[in-house]
Amino acid sequence: MSEQTGKQLSKEEKDARFEAELLPVLDPLYNFAYRLTLDEDDANDLVQETYLKAYRFFDYFEQGTNAKAWLFRILKNSFINEFRKKSKQPAKVDYSEVEGYYNSDDVEGEGGVATTTDMRTESVQDLIGDEVASALNALPVDFRTVIILCDLEGFTYEEMAKILDIPIGTVRSRLHRARNSLKEKLEKYAKSMGYNG
Amino acid sequence: MESKFTEAYQKISEDGHESECDKVARMLDLMIDGEASTEEQSYFNTHIEECIACFESHQKQKLLKGLVSGHLKRVIVPESLALSIKARIQVTV
Numbered sequence: 528m529s530e531q532t533g534k535q536l537s538k539e540e541k542d543a544r545f546e547a548e549l550l551p552v553l554d555p556l557y558n559f560a561y562r563l564t565l566d567e568d569d570a571n572d573l574v575q576e577t578y579l580k581a582y583r584f585f586d587y588f589e590q591g592t593n594a595k596a597w598l599f600r601i602l603k604n605s606f607i608n609e610f611r612k613k614s615k616q617p618a619k620v621d622y623s624e625v626e627g628y629y630n631s632d633d634v635e636g637e638g639g640v641a642t643t644t645d646m647r648t649e650s651v652q653d654l655i656g657d658e659v660a661s662a663l664n665a666l667p668v669d670f671r672t673v674i675i676l677c678d679l680e681g682f683t684y685e686e687m688a689k690i691l692d693i694p695i696g697t698v699r700s701r702l703h704r705a706r707n708s709l710k711e712k713l714e715k716y717a718k719s720m721g722y723n724g
Numbered sequence: 725m726e727s728k729f730t731e732a733y734q735k736i737s738e739d740g741h742e743s744e745c746d747k748v749a750r751m752l753d754l755m756i757d758g759e760a761s762t763e764e765q766s767y768f769n770t771h772i773e774e775c776i777a778c779f780e781s782h783q784k785q786k787l788l789k790g791l792v793s794g795h796l797k798r799v800i801v802p803e804s805l806a807l808s809i810k811a812r813i814q815v816t817v
């Protein structure tokens with residue numbers, strides 16, 4: 528820390544700043560971790576690890592800059608570099624193979640589309656949500672990641688490029704391919720429900 | 725559903741030149757993600773006012789994005805998580 532020129536924060540000040548600036552990102556960060564790992568315990572570990580790393584490097588975080596993008600980048604790197612190695616799952620498991628374990632609740636018998644009451648509307652909403660989740664979970668993790676970052680978290684292409692350490696052109700083409708696969712999976716579902724896509 | 729517009733689109737793209745429809749197709753993601761420049765937006769909007777096929781592709785792409793942003797359920801953060809993070813930070817120098 529001898530290179531640090533500005534005044535050093537006391538631990539109390541640092542902790543207070545850390546909590547005020549970084550903890551509000553907990554919800555999106557946990558959701559991202561969950562969509563990457565598809566496991567609540569793993570998501571929990573990954574998020575804790577991310578915050579501990581962020582704390583260690585907090586002196587290098589510029590106040591007022593994009594805390595959310597910064598944390599997402601740390602989490603993504605942790606996931607790639609360490610988490611996958613020490614994960615309980617066998618190394619060769621492709622995430623698309625885990626699909627079957629997740630969301631095994633069946634959707635039979637809920638085919639109604641034309642809804643009149645609020646109750647009906649709600650159950651159809653849930654049904655669509657479940658279907659989107661299982662289609663998304665069936666995508667390779669790189670595809671899933673860009674869709675989450677863009678459509679769920681609203682990051683710009685430029686922010687995504689920084690989080691993922693790839694050029695913007697790669698962000699665009701990956702997003703395009705990811706959406707095509709998602710579309711394919713959802714169309715299969717629509718057909719199985721009797722709609723003609 | 726194969727419209728006459730779709731057929732026309734396929735004929736044009738076979739000759740190897742990039743048609744307006746091809747250009748517009750490449751802009752779809754930029755448009756729905758709000759990343760298109762002002763010129764791209766006006767080019768795109770002018771085209772879809774006259775081309776049903778591209779208009780429909782745009783609607784479908786918006787729908788797809790809306791399915792994720794509007795229907796994917798968020799998972800609830802366990803209450804203990806923020807507490808364990810704070811506790812671990814406190815003992816970290």
Ligand SMILES: [Zn+2]
Pocket residue numbers: 733744745748771775777778779
């Ligand atoms: Zn067109």
